[in-house]
Amino acid sequence: MPTSNKASHAWIFGDNIDTDLLAPGAYMKASLSELASHCLEAVNKDFAQQVKKGDFVVAGEAFGIGSSREQAAQALVELGVSAIIAKSFARIFYRNALNLGLPVLVCAEVDKISKADQLIVDPIAGVITNVTTQETYQCDPIHPELMAIVNAGGLMPFLKAKFARQS
Amino acid sequence: MPELMSPQTLAQKIIAKASGKSHVSPGEIVTCKLDLVLMHDSSGPRRVKSRLEELGAKVFDPNKVVLVSDHFVPATDPESAEILALTRRWAQENLITNFYDMQGICHVMLPQQGHLKPGMFIVGGDSHSPTGGAFGTFMVGIGATEMTGALATGEIWIKVPETIRININGQLQKGCSAKDIMLHLCAKLGMNNNYKVMEFAGDTVADMPMYERMVLCNMSAELGGKTGIVEADQTTIDWINNTGETAAIDALDWVSDSDARYEKVIHLDASQLIPQVAAPHSPENTHPVTSFENITIHQAYIGACTGAKLSDLKMAAAVLKGQKVAKGTRLLIAPASTKTTELAAKDGTLAILTEAGAIILPTGCGACAGMGAGAIANGENCISSTSRNFKGRMGSPESNVYLASPYTVAACAITGEITDPRQFLEGELNANIK
Incomplete structure (x- = not known):
């Protein structure tokens, strides 16, 4: 899981950001880049067009609720989002994101983050630094058992290493 | 060791069996062996084929995989036709005999064809996988990378969930159904019951046919739950027998201990419910x-x-x-x-x-x-x-x-x-x- 010291822009969303908003069904058979260009358009028309590599998505409760479609997390990876910070995550989305190497951080203090705040996120330590407001926020730690997958950069690199050891 | 003696919920019992333990506790992370894997055309072969090839891995047991084409059917354009063609080729190449092509929706095909038996630990590449819990199974939804791992290893890690018991009693009024119960529960409990198992019980559930129990478990997904589950009973056994399959001799043992610990117990009087929207x-x-x-x-x-x-x-x-x-x-x-x-x-x-x-x-x-x-x-x-x-x-x-x-x-x-x-x-x- 990448750690960056460079501050990036926060995009703010509310509660219950569902997988149909993230990966609309009408584009599910399209290419990942086309699907990603419609990511969250029903709630923020500018997001997919203007989000920059390294930016953060900040949201409320139950982020990623709904379908098991992995493209919901993959679209955010495709757009360059470097981490999602939310009060809580839907469980399949949470696993999908970590499996793809996209850091997902549970943080009770997300309401203190405002639109366009510049953040530095350390997903391993679970610490968010808000450069704009000079605050720091603590995130819930990722379960130690999951850190093996996280540290490998996702489930595929983790499995590759596992299969390499077996052969 | 008092821990070993402590009573367990049905979900805990199934996870314990699948992980080769006598007992599991909520919060513990365990690795479970899969009794069955469900995939469909949208999240299945088109998403896992290249990844399995990248790993150089084969399907752990083709007989434990059920593949259903239900999302892009019938094809409406060349893209969906290609997805279906890929699905069919993959089924053939990987010797998947339980492939239901355009015959129904995966969550309905599994029980219709007698694949679900009480006590099974199952993953499905779809968020409505909890539907299978109506048959006394523990069945959860997963995404495509996770599915790749499940197919390659025949295992998955899981955090043992807390269970919420939902006791539903009283006769449903005319014009009311399991769907009304679930919509009402979505309003009452919200959609953020993450990582919890919803165990449905009570007279109303006992009186429900399997189709209606399936609705309860299916919409556990909308409650945000890890899955839904109903204890096996004679209605479950009768269903399985009617499919031409045979339920195991221990099928009726797949129930929660009477003194199992629940995170909470919710009571609903079904007789007071009117149709919900x-x-x-x-x-x-x-x-x-x-x-x-x-x-x-x-x-x-x-x-x-x-x-x-x-x-x-x-x-x-x-x-x-x-x-x-x-x-x-x-x-x-x-x-x-x-x-x-x-x-x-x-x-x-x-x-x-x-x-x-x-x-x-x-x-x-x-x-x-x-x-x-x-x-x-x-x-x-x-x-x-x-x-x-x-x-x-x-x-x-x-x-x-x-x-x-x-x-x-x-x-x-x-x-x-x-x-x-x-x-x-x-x-x-x-x-x-x-």
């Missing part, structure tokens, strides 16, 4: 049908794993018998499996629906997932027997989806607006549609 754009935005006035309905949709089984078609028929769909409203029905259509044709249900003016669509996930026929336009209102009404799910981001039972959806089709179905059920004894 979820307003846009969330299942938790549910209110009694009587609180909706002058909401025009352009499309009434009966479909998907949640709401197009034989029982659902019968509920719609009970309302639509001798009635006509309103001018300006279209009633679309996509039966959950070809077998459903066959049985509905045999028993006269289908004729009641078509005589009322219903348009029968191909079997598949279809418009529920915004994928097949039946998409809705900007500004249109659809009432649907499906499980999700997220913004834009069934078509235009500026369309509105209301959720209700098949009874209520059918009543709305007759009047062209949101309508209490009970007025169309005079004299009907419909509480227990089997």
Whole structure:
């Protein structure tokens, strides 16, 4: 899981950001880049067009609720989002994101983050630094058992290493 | 060791067996062996094929995989046709004998074909995988990378969940169904019951046919739960025996210990419930049908794993018998499996629906997932027997989806607006549609 010291822009969303908003069904058979260009358009028309590599998505409760479609997390990876910070995550989305190497951080203090705040996120330590407001926020730690997958950069690199050891 | 003696919920018992332990506790992370894996055409071969090749891995046991094409069926353009062709090739190359091609929706095909047995630990590449919990299994949804790992290793890690027991007692009123219970629970419990197992119990559940228990577990997904589960009983055994399969001798042992510890226990008096409707754009935005006035309905949709089984078609028929769909409203029905259509044709249900003016669509996930026929336009209102009404799910981001039972959806089709179905059920004894 990448750690960056460079501050990036926060995009703010509310509660219950569902997988149909993230990966609309009408584009599910399209290419990942086309699907990603419609990511969250029903709630923020500018997001997919203007989000920059390294930016953060900040949201409320139950982020990623709904379908098991992995493209919901993959679209955010495709757009360059470097981490999602939310009060809580839907469980399949949470696993999908970590499996793809996209850091997902549970943080009770997300309401203190405002639109366009510049953040530095350390997903391993679970610490968010808000450069704009000079605050720091603590995130819930990722379960130690999951850190093996996280540290490998996702489930595929983790499995590759596992299969390499077996052969 | 007192820990080993402590009572367990049904979910804990299944996880303990699958992880080779005598006992598991909530919060513990364990690795479980998979008894069965379910995949469909959208999240299945097209997403896992290249990854398995990248790993140089083979399917751990082709006989433990059930593959269903239900999302992009029937093909509507060259892209969906290619996805289906890839699915078929992959099934053949990987010797997947349990491949159901365009025969029904995966969550309905599994029990219809007798694949579900109490005590099984199952993963499915779809968020409505909890449906299988109605048969006393522990079944959870996973994404495609996770599926790659499951297929390659035959195992998955899981955090042992807490269980919430939902005791439902009392006889459902006329025009009410498991769907109304679940919509009501979405409003009452919210959609953020993450990582929890919803265990449904009580007299109302014991009296429910399997189709209705499936709705309870199916919509555990909308509660945000890890899965839903119902203890096995004679109704479960009878279902399995009717499929031509045989339930194991220990099938009835798959129940929670009477003194098992639950995170909480919720009580619901089903006899007090009236038909429920979820307003846009969330299942938790549910209110009694009587609180909706002058909401025009352009499309009434009966479909998907949640709401197009034989029982659902019968509920719609009970309302639509001798009635006509309103001018300006279209009633679309996509039966959950070809077998459903066959049985509905045999028993006269289908004729009641078509005589009322219903348009029968191909079997598949279809418009529920915004994928097949039946998409809705900007500004249109659809009432649907499906499980999700997220913004834009069934078509235009500026369309509105209301959720209700098949009874209520059918009543709305007759009047062209949101309508209490009970007025169309005079004299009907419909509480227990089997």
